[in-house]
Amino acid sequence: MNWMAIWVTCKLATLTSLTLLIIGLPIAYWLTYSKWRWKFLIESIVALPLVLPPTVLGFYILIAIGPHSPIGRFYTDLVGHPLPFSFQGLLLASILYSLPFAVQPFATAFEQVDRKLIEASWTLGLSKLKTFIHLILPLSTTGLITGVVLSFAHTLGEFGVVLMVGGNIEGITRTVSIEIYDEVQALNYAAAAKTSALLLLVSYAVLLLVYAMNRRVWSVWPQK
Amino acid sequence: MAPEITLNIRKTFVDRATIAVQLRLPLDPPSVTILFGPSGSGKTTILRCLAGLEQPEEGTISWNGQIWFDAATHVHAPPQARGLGYMAQAYALFPNYTVEGNIAYGLSGLSVQEKKARVNEVLSLLQITQLAQQKPAQLSGGQQQRVALARAIARRPQLLLLDEPLSALDAPTRTKLCEDLRMLLTRLAIPAVVVTHDWTEALALGDQMAVIDEGRLLQTGTPQDVFSRPINADVARVVGIETVLHGRVREIRDELATVQVGPVPVIAVASPGLESDVFVCIRAEDVTLELAGSSETSARNHLRGTVQAITSLGALVRVTIDCGFLLTALVTRSAQSELRLAIDSDVRAAFKAGSVHLIPRR
Numbered sequence: 001m002n003w004m005a006i007w008v009t010c011k012l013a014t015l016t017s018l019t020l021l022i023i024g025l026p027i028a029y030w031l032t033y034s035k036w037r038w039k040f041l042i043e044s045i046v047a048l049p050l051v052l053p054p055t056v057l058g059f060y061i062l063i064a065i066g067p068h069s070p071i072g073r074f075y076t077d078l079v080g081h082p083l084p085f086s087f088q089g090l091l092l093a094s095i096l097y098s099l100p101f102a103v104q105p106f107a108t109a110f111e112q113v114d115r116k117l118i119e120a121s122w123t124l125g126l127s128k129l130k131t132f133i134h135l136i137l138p139l140s141t142t143g144l145i146t147g148v149v150l151s152f153a154h155t156l157g158e159f160g161v162v163l164m165v166g167g168n169i170e171g172i173t174r175t176v177s178i179e180i181y182d183e184v185q186a187l188n189y190a191a192a193a194k195t196s197a198l199l200l201l202v203s204y205a206v207l208l209l210v211y212a213m214n215r216r217v218w219s220v221w222p223q224k
Numbered sequence: 225m226a227p228e229i230t231l232n233i234r235k236t237f238v239d240r241a242t243i244a245v246q247l248r249l250p251l252d253p254p255s256v257t258i259l260f261g262p263s264g265s266g267k268t269t270i271l272r273c274l275a276g277l278e279q280p281e282e283g284t285i286s287w288n289g290q291i292w293f294d295a296a297t298h299v300h301a302p303p304q305a306r307g308l309g310y311m312a313q314a315y316a317l318f319p320n321y322t323v324e325g326n327i328a329y330g331l332s333g334l335s336v337q338e339k340k341a342r343v344n345e346v347l348s349l350l351q352i353t354q355l356a357q358q359k360p361a362q363l364s365g366g367q368q369q370r371v372a373l374a375r376a377i378a379r380r381p382q383l384l385l386l387d388e389p390l391s392a393l394d395a396p397t398r399t400k401l402c403e404d405l406r407m408l409l410t411r412l413a414i415p416a417v418v419v420t421h422d423w424t425e426a427l428a429l430g431d432q433m434a435v436i437d438e439g440r441l442l443q444t445g446t447p448q449d450v451f452s453r454p455i456n457a458d459v460a461r462v463v464g465i466e467t468v469l470h471g472r473v474r475e476i477r478d479e480l481a482t483v484q485v486g487p488v489p490v491i492a493v494a495s496p497g498l499e500s501d502v503f504v505c506i507r508a509e510d511v512t513l514e515l516a517g518s519s520e521t522s523a524r525n526h527l528r529g530t531v532q533a534i535t536s537l538g539a540l541v542r543v544t545i546d547c548g549f550l551l552t553a554l555v556t557r558s559a560q561s562e563l564r565l566a567i568d569s570d571v572r573a574a575f576k577a578g579s580v581h582l583i584p585r586r
Contacts, residue, residue, distance in 0.1 A: 116316040122303040123310035127267030138320045
């Protein structure tokens, strides 16, 4: 088994899900509470990675961060090396690719917080930000964990975007799913089977965690 | 200018009557104002506008000269800035905090000791000290109500807004907590606006009362005044006078009017300027029932009739009698059994002339 690929994959998934926790919260908050008439335009953009082929998404990200785009040139001037086919470029692509997997559970959790509780908090003098921190977030923990876990799991298995934006550089951008592809191409089925089984196990464990947490009645733990 | 809340608002809805209300609520001495009306009348929306949780389309709201809302100049003080104690209908306790946590929630400006002291003060004021460490889900309805009240008053608000404070409770608890609430409001001396559709609560809690129906203000006055002297049939219907009948004034002598209601003459105290066509309003609790053939009383009206319907209302029983017109009486359960009241039994209904309210028909 290629431990380097596993390390790259875990690092990528962890950083992606943590970043999404930070940037996903304000986006989800805005999507939940904004009364802007054209909100659905942004909602659709956030959900786009759910339906778009990863290669298409990867292609546009590649163009957007490539040496011919202002963003790509700015980044190259700033850091000294271009974004495409680097770990940072791969991270950016992963964040965009997994955005709906974090934002949608967050937004669903926020929506489930009773409006009356939020209003009660306001009348008790707490600003919207303090209400968010002291009331909405604590009541949304399950949704927050779901979002983080789902985006982590989703990043573990991404392939098309990685190939388009990250390429296949050992130790930098070669992730587990690419590794499996390479092994199959080399007719090395035994290695591919091992890595596949690992990915299957991890994904199943992650989903078990999510569904177990979202159970309304949890009969194994004592009722609090 | 005496300190007061002035409210002059207009808010339209797609599916309900437009709210257009003008109100002045005195703040000194602190008093309890009842917003009274049937569900859907718009009274909760008015309360929410006062709380800053909703904005009217037009109009102004001011507190003691301070503008809270002005549609023309786009002024809208958020709820946080109004110094409120607001209690929503289902209490809206925070499920993730203990009772203590709920009460301390709005006390962010205080030091740890002050916070602790304030929480203990309201806990003991509402006699819920023993509940401090419980979560809201573990509490009964009455306990939740007390916690919500404690949370609302802990910040020492300048205005208390209570939306149906007792309606989520069962009848015995409600009676008990209604008394407690009245005592608390008197003791706190904070101006309060209470929304209710229950006339017993209105009578028990209110210093003044505004009757709202279909988004309009129908009458203001003391609760007793409004209930005993509704200015028109709409108010009479809304405040729940049990018997409202068409009548025609036959004669007025010694300030007593004889009003023909169907085949029956009814004696009523005549107010000045009485017209010939009137609504006759008789509150069910003003009607006494007696066995036919008993001795004379001071009541001017004695009507023989037969019992048409009997409805139990807990300790009281509502009895509908056909005595030429349908008259509703409210009697105790013991009176019902003493008089052996049953459907079709003969009975005599008595009520004083002063209990008959004549409202000019328009």
